[in-house]
Amino acid sequence: MSLCPEYSYHLENMAIKLAGNLIESAKMIKIRQMTIDDVQLGLKLTRQAGWNQTESDWLRFMKMEPEGCFVAEFGGRSVGTTTTCILGHVAWIAMVLVDVDARGKGVGTELLKYSLNYLDKRKVKTVRLDATSAGQPIYEKLGFTPEYQLARFEGIAPSGKRGALVSKATPAIYVSIIEFDTQMNRTNRGKMLSRLFEDFPEDIHIIWDGGKIEGFILTRPGANAIQIGPCIATIDAGPVLLSDALSRCAAEPVFIDIPVDNTNAVKIAESSGLRIQRYFMRMYRGEYVKDHIQALWAGSGPEKG
Ligand SMILES: CC(C)(COP(=O)(O)OP(=O)(O)OC[C@H]1O[C@@H](n2cnc3c(N)ncnc32)[C@H](O)[C@@H]1OP(=O)(O)O)[C@@H](O)C(=O)NCCC(=O)NCCS
Structure with a gap:
């Protein structure tokens, strides 16, 4: 089936616009190492998502991988987090959280890419995580394979x-x-x-x-x-x-x-x-x-x- 030229032109324009938006968003995203001052951000995002982790959990994540916990800034505002934890040849990624106001702009994806780069540089053989239904599509796009479900x-x-x-x-x-x-x-x-x-x-x-x-x-x-x-x-x-x-x-x-x-x-x-x-x-x-x-x-x- 071929699309009428006008519709096809419209779709092409939409695709170019979306790609442009993605590039523009990516430029506004900065990833940096998490510091102790970011624990409050982590807690705010944890509460926003209704998750169970406490301040003591955040402090433990940072102690386990001080250089591998990250914050995303979007337009100069801290809006996202993620943590990694290297356990020998295996590493875990966790606490992928983006402020509701900043979702759908590529922040989650950039946080993941940055974390994977950090882990690849440390020659980790396997990266694992437990995905929510919101996170799973992002991880699949970045090469993760589903293993099994936990309830x-x-x-x-x-x-x-x-x-x-x-x-x-x-x-x-x-x-x-x-x-x-x-x-x-x-x-x-x-x-x-x-x-x-x-x-x-x-x-x-x-x-x-x-x-x-x-x-x-x-x-x-x-x-x-x-x-x-x-x-x-x-x-x-x-x-x-x-x-x-x-x-x-x-x-x-x-x-x-x-x-x-x-x-x-x-x-x-x-x-x-x-x-x-x-x-x-x-x-x-x-x-x-x-x-x-x-x-x-x-x-x-x-x-x-
Ligand atoms: C899951 C979560 C981290 C995703 O963060 P995010 O910043 O919204 O993720 P991204 O923007 O990178 O990607 C989300 C979608 O937006 C799209 N997108 C990315 N940049 C975009 C842009 N500039 N314009 C429009 N869409 C864009 C992505 O392609 C992706 O599309 P998809 O729905 O087809 O997969 C966020 O929703 C969240 O914090 N949820 C609650 C906690 C949670 O479940 N975390 C995951 C733990 S496993």
């Missing part, structure tokens, strides 16, 4: 039975937890876990069996709800740890991010009266790292898998 469950934690085998982790055990996590995840997340242990020493629980770790779980406060996770555990330890964490949070609002294919974990969330709030798509760029989904009972939050 965010939310609700009021029911009062249940505490797990008799569950104990509070002490600092002496942190190294063993990180070793267990690395084995299960094929990525050394020690940099992230050790900071979570430092910030929330009272909220790490484990199951030991004959001196061997069978699983661990963390909980931490959020702006809207307690985030339950990460929880990495064997098939036997996972249900006990998850139920135990829920009973410790009894009567409080909670979030748990669960891979939809971990049906055992999904069943626990559903039978605890939690409901799906939304989905995230785990995506990767570069070398594929296969997660052990049946051992992933709760993600650490969309910012780090």
